[in-house]
Amino acid sequence: MTGGRSSLPPATLAALFAGVSAALHLGKLPPAVSALQVSLGIGLVEAGFLLALVQVAGMTLGLLAGLAADAIGLRRSMLIGLVTLTVASVLGGAIGVAGLGAADAVHALLGLRALEGLGFLMVVMPAPALIRITAPPDREKSALGWWGAYMPLGVAAALLIGPFLIGTAGWPAWWWTIAAVSGAAALSVALCVPGDDAHGSRSTAARAASWSERSRSTLCSTGPWLVAAAFAVYSSQWIAVIGFLPAIYAGAGVPAQWSAVLTALAAAMNIGGNVLAGRWLQRGVPAGRLLRWGYTSMAIGAVVAFAQVGAGGDAVGLPPLLRYLAICGFSLAGGMVPATLFVLAVRVAPGASTVATTVGLMQQASAFGQFAAPPLVAWLAHRAGGWQWTWVVTGACASVGILLAGRLARRGVVVGVPA
Numbered sequence: 001m002t003g004g005r006s007s008l009p010p011a012t013l014a015a016l017f018a019g020v021s022a023a024l025h026l027g028k029l030p031p032a033v034s035a036l037q038v039s040l041g042i043g044l045v046e047a048g049f050l051l052a053l054v055q056v057a058g059m060t061l062g063l064l065a066g067l068a069a070d071a072i073g074l075r076r077s078m079l080i081g082l083v084t085l086t087v088a089s090v091l092g093g094a095i096g097v098a099g100l101g102a103a104d105a106v107h108a109l110l111g112l113r114a115l116e117g118l119g120f121l122m123v124v125m126p127a128p129a130l131i132r133i134t135a136p137p138d139r140e141k142s143a144l145g146w147w148g149a150y151m152p153l154g155v156a157a158a159l160l161i162g163p164f165l166i167g168t169a170g171w172p173a174w175w176w177t178i179a180a181v182s183g184a185a186a187l188s189v190a191l192c193v194p195g196d197d198a199h200g201s202r203s204t205a206a207r208a209a210s211w212s213e214r215s216r217s218t219l220c221s222t223g224p225w226l227v228a229a230a231f232a233v234y235s236s237q238w239i240a241v242i243g244f245l246p247a248i249y250a251g252a253g254v255p256a257q258w259s260a261v262l263t264a265l266a267a268a269m270n271i272g273g274n275v276l277a278g279r280w281l282q283r284g285v286p287a288g289r290l291l292r293w294g295y296t297s298m299a300i301g302a303v304v305a306f307a308q309v310g311a312g313g314d315a316v317g318l319p320p321l322l323r324y325l326a327i328c329g330f331s332l333a334g335g336m337v338p339a340t341l342f343v344l345a346v347r348v349a350p351g352a353s354t355v356a357t358t359v360g361l362m363q364q365a366s367a368f369g370q371f372a373a374p375p376l377v378a379w380l381a382h383r384a385g386g387w388q389w390t391w392v393v394t395g396a397c398a399s400v401g402i403l404l405a406g407r408l409a410r411r412g413v414v415v416g417v418p419a
Contacts, residue, residue: 011134012143014185014192015127018078019147021185022123023154024178025085025116027267030155030243031162031260034250035171039096040106050106050113057117058367065121066360067215074126074133074356075193081122082186088115089179096172117367124150124363128342129355130193138282141343145278148339151235152270152331155242160264163246163257214354223348224358227341228365230291230404234337236369237298237394240377241305241330242267248387262324269328273335278343287340288409292402294336299398301330302391330394337401344408369397 008016029050036050057065069077092112095105127147135143158178165174218224245266249259277290304318304326318326341362349358373393381387 008139008143008146009134009136010192011194012131014188015078015130015134016143016146016150018082018123018185018189019127019150020154020157021178021182022081022085022120023151024158024181025089025120025154026151027155027158028089028162028174028178029113030246030263031159032166032171032174033247035166036109039171040109050110056114056367056371058121058363059371060364061118062121062125062360062362062364062367063215063218063357064360065118066125066357066363069122069126069129069356069360070214070354073195074130075189075195077122077126077356078130078189078193079186081119081124082182082189084119084122085116085182086179086186088112088119089175089182092116093172093175093179096170096175121360121363125356125360128346128359132346132355134193141282142275142278144343144346145274145276145281145339148278148342149271149274149335151338152242152267152274152335156264156268156271159246159260159267163260214357217350218354218357218361221348221350224345224350224361226404226408227344227348227358228362230401230408231338231341231362232365232369233397233401233404234295234298234334234341234369235366236373237302237397238270238331238334239370240373241302241327241390241394243374244377244381244387245327266324266327266331269332270335273332273337274339275335277336277339281340281343286409287344288405290336290340291405291408294334294340295398295401295405297333298330298337298401299395301326301333302394302398305330306388306391308386308388373397 033050065077072080089112092109095108095112098105100108127150128144131143131147132140162174165177242263245263246259249262254262273294277294280290281287305323342359345358345362346355349355377387377390377393380389380393
């Protein structure tokens with residue numbers, strides 16, 4: 001991303017850094033689940049809801065956050081979100097050292113996770129539009145491909161660094177470290193991204209259009225709904241598999257250090273899929289084709305990784321190495337989906353004043369999938385006594401995604417990108 005013609009301007013890099021810092025807040029919980037279970041006595045299903053609760057704001061406020069970002073300005077929205085994440089994480093760490101009872105501490109953490117969800121929205125809603133404005137025209141799709149990798153990059157970093165820091169300094173220190181990163185991201189946005197009026201993110205159309213006009217325009221268009229549903233069925237299966245990998249490895253007796261490395265590597269594979277998709281889109285590869293490749297590969301990878309033959313103690317699956325490679329393939333190929341959908345979201349928005357609103361609808365659908373999938377997978381694992389039926393949930397999501405990719409291509413809603 002550096003050097004010569006391929007370099008991105010500081011404003012674009014600051015927006016990418018902001019997204020990664022926001023994703024760290026989503027990814028900070030999985031490596032801390034075991035520590036929270038010990039210190040607060042939460043169970044597996046409770047951990048699933050704690051993992052998913054950050055998505056409540058996205059489920060309920062995604063569209064409104066997008067409307068707000070379009071109204072108040074992209075840079076302002078991103079700064080508000082980063083400050084919210086920083087403050088919530090500082091308070092979360094303070095709970096761990098405040099000596100509260102277990103029940104009170106859990107309730108407080110749940111509330112702060114919901115607040116972090118709101119901050120997360122205010123960061124990610126304006127980012128695609130801001131990247132589109134600040135990136136060079138011949139690098140726009142590639143930059144959006146990098147943006148599609150913000151989630152796996154942040155989650156992978158959290159999974160890799162979190163266990164070590166939690167083991168040496170405790171989970172409150174982990175919360176404070178993530179707060180410091182998002183604080184640094186806020187500073188970089190404040191210094192590197194021009195004011196909203198300067199870079200034109202608050203256009204005349206955006207100022208003139210009312211919230212009701214922009215929401216009606218978005219909700220009455222087919223394209224935003226299709227990309228929203230497609231993102232939901234992608235993100236739900238990815239977070240369900242990657243989010244519970246540390247618990248799966250712990251149950252299999254894998255040492256915590258190896259669990260962290262293996263999980264982080266699996267999550268990081270998703271980055272490659274995002275970057276490749278951005279480059280392929282820049283070169284004119286059809287978007288519908290990339291979506292079908294991604295969903296089909298995720299379905300196959302989940303079956304290979306989790307399916308077993310037989311029942312109970314006699315159940316047999318593939319060797320551990322092959323199953324792990326399948327998870328890596330699941331994550332790598334799946335990365336083609338978000339990169340493609342972020343490019344499409346910018347283009348299917350009804351107008352320049354509704355880009356963040358369209359992303360808000362997409363994020364709202366995605367948040368619902370991420371909220372529903374982890375508890376469902378955890379419940380299924382609890383009932384089955386293992387993770388061998390996880391592929392049923394992920395396979396169903398992938399099948400819906402393939403159907404949506406076909407509908408996107410048939411309806412020709414993609415403007416400027418071959419479907």
